[in-house]
Amino acid sequence: MWKKIGLVVLIILISVGVWQRELISYGWMQGRGQLQILWNTRPVAEVLADPAYPDSVKHKIELILEIKRFAIDSLGLDKSGSYESFYDQQGKPILWVVTGAAPYQLVARLWHFPVIGTFSYKGFFEKDRADEQVKELKQEGLDTRIGEVSAWSTLGFLNDPILSSMLDRPVGSLAELIIHELTHGTLFVKNSLEYNENLADFVGEYGALRFLAYKYGLNAVPYQNYLATKAFYDRYDAHILRGTRTLDSLYRTFKPQLPLSVKDSLKWQTIRAIVVSADTLTDARQANRLRSVKKRRLDKLNLPNNAYFIGYLTYRKQQNRFRQEFESRFRGDFKRYLSYLKQTYPSL
Template identity: 80%
Template sequence: MWKKIGVGVLLVLVVLGLWQRELVSYGWMQARGQLRILWNTKPVDEVLADKTYPDSLKQKIALIREIKRFAIDSLGLDKSGSYESFYDQQGKPILWVITAAEPYRLVARQWNFPILGTFSYKGFFEKDRADSTVAELKREGLDTRIGEVSAWSTLGFLNDPILSSFLDRPVGSLAELIIHELTHGTLFIKNSLEYNENLADFVGEYGALRFLAQKYGTSSPVYRDYLATKAFYERYDQHILRGTRTLDSLYRTFKPSTAVVVKDSLKWQTIRQIVVSSDTITDERSKDSIRLVKKRRLDKLNLPNNAYFIGYLTYRKQQNRFRQEFDTKFGGDFNRYLTYLKQTYPSL
């Protein structure tokens, strides 16, 4: 009897593997990449006790642990086993993410994953596989974008390590990153990528400001630099979001009879204007802050395409919604706001 059941289960798995061969192959690739990283991590306590590691690295690791404690104790994020191990990337990228969009509509390509739901991006631990996927999408006529990722969250399913690339970040950016990813492990809603990313951005920025104020004081250079960085990014984000609305309005004027050469001319003319006008965005950050935090200036020689603008719609479109709800409905009481979000939106 048990032999028959085993054979039946095996047959089902074989059929599923053939039916969803690409999904199974992708899942195996991602699992292998994740396991390779986890296999080569070191416990944080072991790193801190190892005399071969420099004090500067140990200080950043200790700071990450402090940020994590703050996120759990003061912000009320869920307890997590993440960031208790360390992975040395040896200066190499660790993950690549691709996005794609229709050429004359701001509509993203969607990928469906079991349990997690629908995503408008796809991650790869193998660069060759990412490049092959980009080539396939381009053959379909889609705008594409590929970028390196500095961090990711397994949403609490696994314990995420500290990556060596974290340690190059200034304190404010580091705090924002850790709190952002811990937010994903606390609240992640299926099939609501835009909501999840905007919420994690909001909590990351709010939490970073509170952490810096508590540790360094609101008059400290660290706090003032972070505020200046946020002010610059907010102006930049608003500029890009205005650009997406301009592009969307343009695309809506296109008719089926509009020639492709006309569409392309108007599209790239509009995008070029968005890029050129970004030079007017003011920046009060210190030189050290600009050096440490990658500056989001658009490249006039390599114009972004629709996939770039889709990224902003995914990550930044709902920022004001969270701020207004937090201030007006909850009077700036973050713990009450987080409790409300947990009770209102079922998480994975």
């Protein structure tokens, strides 16, 4: 009897393994990559006591610890064991994210994962695997995008380390990044990626302004620089989101019988207009920043496709919703607002 039960269980496990072999292979790759990083981290206390590390590195690490304390004590984010260790990337990227989108709709390719739910992007610790995924998506006829990732959250399941690439950021950007990731560890709703990323962006930006005001003062250079940067990117975000609405309206006019050549012509003509009109965002103080943004994001010779615009919707579409709700309903009381969100939206 027990032999028969064991045989049945073995057959079931083999069947599941064959059926979900891609998911199992991907999970093994991601787990191995994450563990390799965690295995090679050093406790922050060791790094701070090591004379081999320059004072500039130690200062940024101490700053991250201060940002974390502020996020927990002043913003009310959950206590976390993250950012208590340090991983030296040796100047190399370690994670890539792939996005796919329908060619004539602003509809993302979705991936489904156990426990954490549905995502409109897929991360890879191995560049070859990421490139292979891009190739497969293109074979399906999808628009694709691949990009390096400077940070990620394991949603409180693991203690995320400080990555050496984080230390290159100015203080405002660094505070925004750390608070963004800690927000994921505080509140992450299954199958609601757009909500999660928009919320983390909102909290990251709000928290960064609060931290800079607390540490340096409202009139200090770090605060004013971050405020100017944020104002520029708010205009940039609005421009790109207007572009997504224009594209969506265009795609809705496409009939099934419309030739692909005509669809492509109208699509790329519209995207090119979005890129070119970005020139209107600049002013004297932000001219250099705009050139930097366009070089990284809106290259006129290598136009972004639907996967780029999908990424923007994932992170920025709901910013006004959170801002208006926070200001009108909660009168700027962030801890009360966060408590409301945690009670209203069940987290992992």
